[in-house]
Amino acid sequence: MSNSTKYIFVTGGVASSLGKGIISASLAKLLQARGYSTTIQKLDPYINIDPGTLNPYEHGECYVTEDGAETDLDLGHYERFLNVRTSQANNVTTGRIYQSVINKERKGDYLGKTVQVIPHITDEIKENIQQLSKEGNYDIIITEIGGTVGDIESLPYVEAIRQMRWEFEDDCIVIHLTLVPYLAAAGELKTKPTQHAVKQLLEYGVQPDILCCRTEHELDLTLRKKIAKFCNVVPEAVIESRDAASIYDVPLLMQSEELDEIVLKKLGLSRKSVPNLDSWKSFLHNLKNPTSEITIGLVGKYVELKDAYKSISEAIIHGGTANLCKVNVKWIHSEKITKGNVDEQLSGLDGVLVAPGFGARGITGKISAVRYVRENNIPFLGICLGMQCAVIEFARHVIGWDDAHTVEISPESKRPVISLMEEQKNISDMGGTMRLGAYKCDLKSDSKIYDAYNREIIHERHRHRFEFNSEYLKDFEKHGMIATGINPETSLVEVVEIPDHPWFVGVQFHPEYKSTVDEPHPLFTAFIKAVMDNKK
Ligand code: GLN
Numbered sequence: 322m323s324n325s326t327k328y329i330f331v332t333g334g335v336a337s338s339l340g341k342g343i344i345s346a347s348l349a350k351l352l353q354a355r356g357y358s359t360t361i362q363k364l365d366p367y368i369n370i371d372p373g374t375l376n377p378y379e380h381g382e383c384y385v386t387e388d389g390a391e392t393d394l395d396l397g398h399y400e401r402f403l404n405v406r407t408s409q410a411n412n413v414t415t416g417r418i419y420q421s422v423i424n425k426e427r428k429g430d431y432l433g434k435t436v437q438v439i440p441h442i443t444d445e446i447k448e449n450i451q452q453l454s455k456e457g458n459y460d461i462i463i464t465e466i467g468g469t470v471g472d473i474e475s476l477p478y479v480e481a482i483r484q485m486r487w488e489f490e491d492d493c494i495v496i497h498l499t500l501v502p503y504l505a506a507a508g509e510l511k512t513k514p515t516q517h518a519v520k521q522l523l524e525y526g527v528q529p530d531i532l533c534c535r536t537e538h539e540l541d542l543t544l545r546k547k548i549a550k551f552c553n554v555v556p557e558a559v560i561e562s563r564d565a566a567s568i569y570d571v572p573l574l575m576q577s578e579e580l581d582e583i584v585l586k587k588l589g590l591s592r593k594s595v596p597n598l599d600s601w602k603s604f605l606h607n608l609k610n611p612t613s614e615i616t617i618g619l620v621g622k623y624v625e626l627k628d629a630y631k632s633i634s635e636a637i638i639h640g641g642t643a644n645l646c647k648v649n650v651k652w653i654h655s656e657k658i659t660k661g662n663v664d665e666q667l668s669g670l671d672g673v674l675v676a677p678g679f680g681a682r683g684i685t686g687k688i689s690a691v692r693y694v695r696e697n698n699i700p701f702l703g704i705c706l707g708m709q710c711a712v713i714e715f716a717r718h719v720i721g722w723d724d725a726h727t728v729e730i731s732p733e734s735k736r737p738v739i740s741l742m743e744e745q746k747n748i749s750d751m752g753g754t755m756r757l758g759a760y761k762c763d764l765k766s767d768s769k770i771y772d773a774y775n776r777e778i779i780h781e782r783h784r785h786r787f788e789f790n791s792e793y794l795k796d797f798e799k800h801g802m803i804a805t806g807i808n809p810e811t812s813l814v815e816v817v818e819i820p821d822h823p824w825f826v827g828v829q830f831h832p833e834y835k836s837t838v839d840e841p842h843p844l845f846t847a848f849i850k851a852v853m854d855n856k857k
Contacts, residue, residue: 326454327588328493330482331465332529334518335500339535340571342395344498344562345465346402347572351581353403354596357460361399362411362453363392364446365467366474370416374752381628385782385834386411389758395465397632397834401639402572404839410456413449415474421445438477446481461588470497471521483526494587497522497529498562501536501544510538512548519552530587531558531580539563558583569605569838572598604642604838611647615852618667620690620707621676622683624652630676633704636836637674640845646853658686663693672700672824672852675707677784677831681730688714700824700855702848705785708827709739712789712817715802729787740790742813748786756783760808762815762830768805769826770816773847779806781815781830788829789814824851 331345342363349359369375372383373391384397390409399407422445426436453462466482468475486493499515515534522529532554534540540561549556560578565571575581576596585592617637623629634650641648651670655678658666667673673694675687687707691714694701703711709727716725716738724731727739748754759780764771771777791814794804806816806828819825828844836842 325492326451326459327461327590328450328485328489329461329463329584329588330485330493330495331463331498332479332482332495332522332527333466333469333498334471334521335469335514337469339498339500340562341465341467341498342398343568343571344496344533344575345395345463346398347575348496348580348584349399349461349463350402350572350598350601351576351596352461352584353405354598354601355581355585355593357590357593358458359403359461359463360405360407360411360453360457360459361395361403361463361465362413362450363395363465363467364449364478365393365412365414366472366478367414367467368416368419368474369414370420370752371412371414373755377623377629378626381626382631383784384632385757385784385831387759387780387782389782391753391757391784393467394628394631397635398568400834401635401837404837408456410449410453413446415477418442418445418449418477439480442477443481443484446478447485450481450485460590470518470525476525479522479525479527486527491589494530494584495522495527496531496533496584498533498535501534501540501548503537510536510540510544512544512551515548516551528553530554531560531583533560533562533580535562535564537564558587567605567608569601569608572601573605600839607645608638608642610645611641612645613853614647614649615641615671615849615856616649616651616669617849617852618651618653618670618673618690619676620653620655620658620673620687622655622678624654627652632831632833632836633674633676636833636842636845637849639836639838639841640849643841643846644849644853646849648849653690655683655686655690658689660689663689666690667693667699670699671856672702672848674848675701675703675710677705677707679706679729684710684730688717692718695819695822695825698823698855700848700851701822701826702844703827704833705829705831708817708829709787709789711825711827712738712797712802715797715800715819716793719802720796720800727787736793738790738793739787742786742788745786755786758782760815760830761810762806763809764816765803765805765807768803768816768820769818769824769847769851770805770828770844773826773843775843781828781832782834783830785829789817823855824848 352359371391382394388408392412499518545559687710716722722736725736726734804814815829817827832844
């Protein structure tokens with residue numbers, strides 16, 4: 322345990338989507354590999370309490386932690402890179418900050434004072450940052466501020482950073498991520514946007530210590546010196562962040578830029594050891610040297626926005642790498658699949674994954690996709706709504722219940738094979754009220770899921786309101802779909818399989834959230850292996 326936690330703030334300038342999350346995760350990886358216990362936190366300036374109620378088109382996937390927090394997708398990167406669990410404390414929004422301050426005001430905690438952005442909101446922000454060090458005894462906390470400096474809504478966060486730098490002096494540094502665009506007509510990289518971005522930060526009283534410059538071309542020494550001179554930093558503190566083939570290259574690119582070295586120097590920390598990145602490098606080697614290739618179809622309704630399925634696509638990369646297999650993903654829009662065109666839409670695929678989701682849009686396409694893979698012996702993995710679609714499809718086309726449905730879409734169905742969970746029946750608020758977080762599940766031996774995990778008890782994360790209706794379990798089992806994973810406390814069916822199929826597994830939980838570079842998820846690894854075997 323360290324006596325004083327060190328704080329690294331990561332802010333963004335010039336434009337959004339520069340990849341603060343990946344830079345933060347990569348830096349954390351390098352510091353972790355040197356033996357520093359490190360965590361990352363994301364502060365989101367929007368007013369929603371959490372992203373749970375947000376449409377995935379807004380900010381991409383909603384990532385769920387072990388403790389059931391619905392969080393920003395960057396937390397997924399943190400877990401995948403560090404292989405360390407995050408929790409609610411790792412993601413705080415403006416909504417949450419204000420909610421807490423307003424609750425305190427109602428309780429009379431402010432003793433008659435006028436409650437203001439400074440100091441009350443900024444104090445609450447600072448408390449949330451420091452809270453993390455109390456919870457985890459971390460040597461280093463990296464706090465990423467969402468959005469771009471200069472946005473009205475991120476002002477209180479920048480102000481909180483300014484105050485913390487003053488209070489914590491040498492225990493606190495700021496890394497500003499900017500863009501150095503290439504003007505093709507001039508044939509030049511341009512530093513002016515970076516200069517302006519830093520000027521903006523200076524207006525708020527914050528001098529960045531390190532500049533990470535996103536660029537498509539090499540940032541040569543002359544340019545680095547120029548940026549350094551205009552922005553009051555040493556040239557070594559100007560870090561080039563080039564576009565990489567894979568996000569998993571970024572820690573090594575940052576290492577060759579010596580980002581970790583300059584960070585440790587600025588924080589007054591010893592370099593400890595040379596970072597041990599052996600397992601990371603061996604993952605990268607396997608990722609880049611596959612010995613086989615398959616194509617999987619990912620059926621979902623948000624396929625135009627790949628970020629909506631971030632954890633699934635990363636888990637596929639991890640599972641493929643574990644099998645030395647290059648997995649091509651064909652994104653298939655569930656709304657475009659019809660009974661008439663399903664064979665054309667899914668032709669040539671070696672395996673199919675039907676994605677999670679909410680609501681009616683695209684569900685008939687998902688059900689048609691399941692029917693096609695079931696009848697054509699194509700390996701299938703259904704996740705959450707994907708599993709529920711597999712149950713509905715089986716009820717309709719194997720058992721013969723034409724009107725079988727989920728009550729989420731058809732509350733009047735005579736065969737509600739997916740029904741509302743008992744504990745959900747009296748809930749009316751939408752935010753944070755689903756069945757969320759990790760739950761235990763017992764696996765039946767002699768099943769595909771047991772073979773994948775090779776253990777009897779697992780814990781997986783959930784995010785849903787509806788469940789397999791156990792009233793019908795006997796009918797399903799009689800016709801050949803069996804329950805192979807059951808929650809021991811509630812008896813909820815968590816996994817269904819069709820043993821008489823090469824590989825057909827539906828899971829009510831979300832395995833994708835727990836896949837990391839160091840520990841590729843066993844279910845994705847097994848699914849990909851099954852697809853490879855079936856292809857042979
Ligand atoms: N909409 C379904 C439910 O709430 C499935 C949710 C999901 O796929 N995450 O049960």
